Amino acid sequence: MLFNALLIALREIRRNLTRSFLTVVGIVIGVAAVITMVTLGRGATETVRQQIAKMGSNLLILRPGQGWGSWGAPQFFMTDVKAIEDQVPGIRALAPLIQTNAPAVYQENNRNTDIQGTTSNYFEIANWVISTGRIFTEAEVTEGAPVCVIGETIRKELFGENVDPVGEKIRLRSMSLEVVGVTAVKGQGGFGDDLDDNMITPYTTVQRRLTGRGGGRNINQVMISGKEGYPTAHIVADVSSLMRERRNVAPNEEDNFNVFDSLQLAEVISSSTKVMTSLLGAVAGVSLLVGGIGIMNIMLVSVTERTREIGIRLAIGARAREVLWQFLVEAVTLSCVGGVAGIILAYILCDVLAGVVGAPFLFDPKINLIAFVFSAAIGILFGFMPARHAASLDPIEALRHE
Amino acid sequence: MSAENLITLRGLTKTYGTGDAAFKALRGVDLDIRRGEFLAVMGPSGSGKSTLMNILGCLDSPTSGSYRFRDIRVETLNKDQRSLIRRHALGFIFQGFNLLARTSALENVELPLLYRGYSRKQRHQLAREALASVGLPDKERNTPAELSGGQQQRVAIARAIVTRPDTLFADEPTGNLDSKTTHEIMELLRHLNTDRGISILMVTHEKDVAVYAKRRIHVLDGLIDHDSGSETVDRRSEIEDRR
Numbered sequence: 132m133l134f135n136a137l138l139i140a141l142r143e144i145r146r147n148l149t150r151s152f153l154t155v156v157g158i159v160i161g162v163a164a165v166i167t168m169v170t171l172g173r174g175a176t177e178t179v180r181q182q183i184a185k186m187g188s189n190l191l192i193l194r195p196g197q198g199w200g201s202w203g204a205p206q207f208f209m210t211d212v213k214a215i216e217d218q219v220p221g222i223r224a225l226a227p228l229i230q231t232n233a234p235a236v237y238q239e240n241n242r243n244t245d246i247q248g249t250t251s252n253y254f255e256i257a258n259w260v261i262s263t264g265r266i267f268t269e270a271e272v273t274e275g276a277p278v279c280v281i282g283e284t285i286r287k288e289l290f291g292e293n294v295d296p297v298g299e300k301i302r303l304r305s306m307s308l309e310v311v312g313v314t315a316v317k318g319q320g321g322f323g324d325d326l327d328d329n330m331i332t333p334y335t336t337v338q339r340r341l342t343g344r345g346g347g348r349n350i351n352q353v354m355i356s357g358k359e360g361y362p363t364a365h366i367v368a369d370v371s372s373l374m375r376e377r378r379n380v381a382p383n384e385e386d387n388f389n390v391f392d393s394l395q396l397a398e399v400i401s402s403s404t405k406v407m408t409s410l411l412g413a414v415a416g417v418s419l420l421v422g423g424i425g426i427m428n429i430m431l432v433s434v435t436e437r438t439r440e441i442g443i444r445l446a447i448g449a450r451a452r453e454v455l456w457q458f459l460v461e462a463v464t465l466s467c468v469g470g471v472a473g474i475i476l477a478y479i480l481c482d483v484l485a486g487v488v489g490a491p492f493l494f495d496p497k498i499n500l501i502a503f504v505f506s507a508a509i510g511i512l513f514g515f516m517p518a519r520h521a522a523s524l525d526p527i528e529a530l531r532h533e
Numbered sequence: 534m535s536a537e538n539l540i541t542l543r544g545l546t547k548t549y550g551t552g553d554a555a556f557k558a559l560r561g562v563d564l565d566i567r568r569g570e571f572l573a574v575m576g577p578s579g580s581g582k583s584t585l586m587n588i589l590g591c592l593d594s595p596t597s598g599s600y601r602f603r604d605i606r607v608e609t610l611n612k613d614q615r616s617l618i619r620r621h622a623l624g625f626i627f628q629g630f631n632l633l634a635r636t637s638a639l640e641n642v643e644l645p646l647l648y649r650g651y652s653r654k655q656r657h658q659l660a661r662e663a664l665a666s667v668g669l670p671d672k673e674r675n676t677p678a679e680l681s682g683g684q685q686q687r688v689a690i691a692r693a694i695v696t697r698p699d700t701l702f703a704d705e706p707t708g709n710l711d712s713k714t715t716h717e718i719m720e721l722l723r724h725l726n727t728d729r730g731i732s733i734l735m736v737t738h739e740k741d742v743a744v745y746a747k748r749r750i751h752v753l754d755g756l757i758d759h760d761s762g763s764e765t766v767d768r769r770s771e772i773e774d775r776r
Contacts, residue, residue, distance in 0.1 A: 139647055146635050436634065443631050446592060447645045447692070448620025450613045527592050530631060 136456035143461055153429050155469040158506045161422030162473025165502040167480045168415035172408025174491045179404050183397040190393040193353040197389055204387045207350040219369040221361035226253035228352040229337045236302040237289040244285055246330050248337030256356040264297040264312030267333055275335035280312040282329035306340040363394050423509035434517045441521040442529030451522040462514025466507040474499055539732055540566040545598035547584050558584040560755035571726040571733045573746035581755040586736045590702040591615040624693030628705035630685040632677040638688045639673040645696045663691035683714035703735040707742055719745040
């Protein structure tokens with residue numbers, strides 16, 4: 132009986148190609164929209180997550196001033212860094228950062244480069260991986276040795292592809308720095324900046340040769356890495372109260388520094404992209420629903436003709452359940468064809484749009500399944516319900532249906 | 534064998550609705566139809582003739598009374614069982630043809646065979662034969678929209694006889710046709726009755742059509758009010774005379 136139903140159903144689909152096509156299109160658009168939206172949304176979330184991971188996890192950054200601008204507010208002493216390290220619990224590692232820039236020269240090549248003066252902890256805290264050579268040692272930091280680790284962009288600009296930079300000397304103003312390592316590519320930062328256009332040297336070297344000691348108050352930032360599982364909010368509070376004390380901030384004054392919490396930022400950004408994804412998903416869900424209503428419309432419009440068809444079939448001896456099987460098989464076939472076509476279309480769209488949006492293309496079987504099942508359910512429901520009504524009629528009533 | 538009844542009705546009633554709104558379409562019909570008869574059921578609209586035909590055709594069930602088709606007590610059957618009688622023993626022709634739209638004549642004729650589980654080859658062969666026997670051997674690929682009314686009714690007749698039923702039900706088969714086509718269709722039915730021995734039960738309100746039948750009954754207010762009885766006299770000459 133099932134085979135027979137399949138045979139009859141396929142005949143009906145072929146006989147009513149336009150109607151079948153319109154039904155399928157409704158499902159295709161709905162399914163494709165949902166999958167595309169959610170997949171792209173997930174891709175965007177993943178992009179943000181990766182960019183935050185590049186900064187380093189559990190990372191706190193202490194800066195002078197409020198907000199992103201730090202004009203006028205005093206910088207930090209190295210003794211502040213020591214005080215944080217000694218007095219604030221929950222810290223895994225920390226590194227001072229002196230930021231400056233200077234033209235770097237190697238033979239006839241030169242490039243104005245950002246310089247980070249710091250300690251050897253910095254590499255781990257800020258998630259820098261060495262691709263060739265090594266990082267500088269604590270001893271080199273202590274003695275202010277003329278060494279540096281360069282980013283990939285600097286390596287390319289100054290040395291090209293044929294020279295191994297390790298052991299070579301770069302001239303920065305009046306001093307000469309030996310390249311001891313090259314960092315692995317990080318790519319673009321969250322603001323489109325080139326993270327690899329960067330040179331890292333001991334802070335002592337920078338203080339001695341470039342910025343001068345400046346009375347010691349010349350640490351621009353302190354990077355603090357919290358212990359895994361230790362709440363960063365506690366560290367932020369402890370660092371803040373310590374700094375208020377050390378920087379003599381009166382109780383009624385605002386902080387003249389700020390502590391940036393990357394985890395908090397990550398949470399804010401990823402939760403907002405999650406909201407975006409759900410929003411896109413909801414919009415797409417509406418389009419799936421509209422597709423479903425389209426299917427329902429087509430089914431209802433054809434119900435007069437189909438009721439007569441059911442009457443004819445009943446009159447020539449079909450049993451109600453045979454007619455129902457036929458309609459069920461028809462609805463299932465159309466819905467499944469539409470669902471599969473929708474998934475294929477979604478993949479093409481995702482592939483194209485992922486390139487345009489710049490988000491990775493992440494396959495999510497769950498959303499495919501949900502969209503497929505939902506569309507199939509709509510197709511089957513709206514294809515089947517009118518038939519169930521018609522098949523329950525007496526053949527004579529069904530034949531007279533106008 | 535000639536005395537064996539094809540159909541026996543005793544005290545058949547059909548009531549639509551309940552209570553005060555109840556309408557008695559049939560009020561105790563007794564009727565015997567033998568095999569091989571060509572019966573015309575006549576009567577004005579609302580007389581109950583269509584209700585009677587629907588019950589005889591196992592499309593509808595009686596409210597009370599008995600209906601024996603051959604040795605089957607039809608009034609005891611459920612919907613599905615009545616479907617199976619229609620499938621295996623009955624053929625139907627309707628006033629409005631009731632062919633599937635956008636479907637070729639051949640596929641329309643094959644339709645009853647699909648429900649009988651015939652193979653593709655058998656279906657094609659039987660359907661071709663049936664179309665040829667109604668005089669449409671060259672219209673297999675045409676859809677109803679491409680056929681005239683008379684041709685559509687021929688396709689419908691082919692569909693009705695393709696399963697070789699022993700009884701054919703015709704509900705106003707010529708109601709939508711002109712007089713020339715009516716004559717052709719009625720000749721075809723008469724031929725099926727006399728040459729193939731198919732019993733035919735036909736509803737009509739046209740006397741000109743009813744004369745093709747061997748027996749005429751007249752229904753009025755839910756009862757048979759006149760029965761011509763079987764006759765041997767061919768009254769078709771009357772039609773010819775009137776032309």
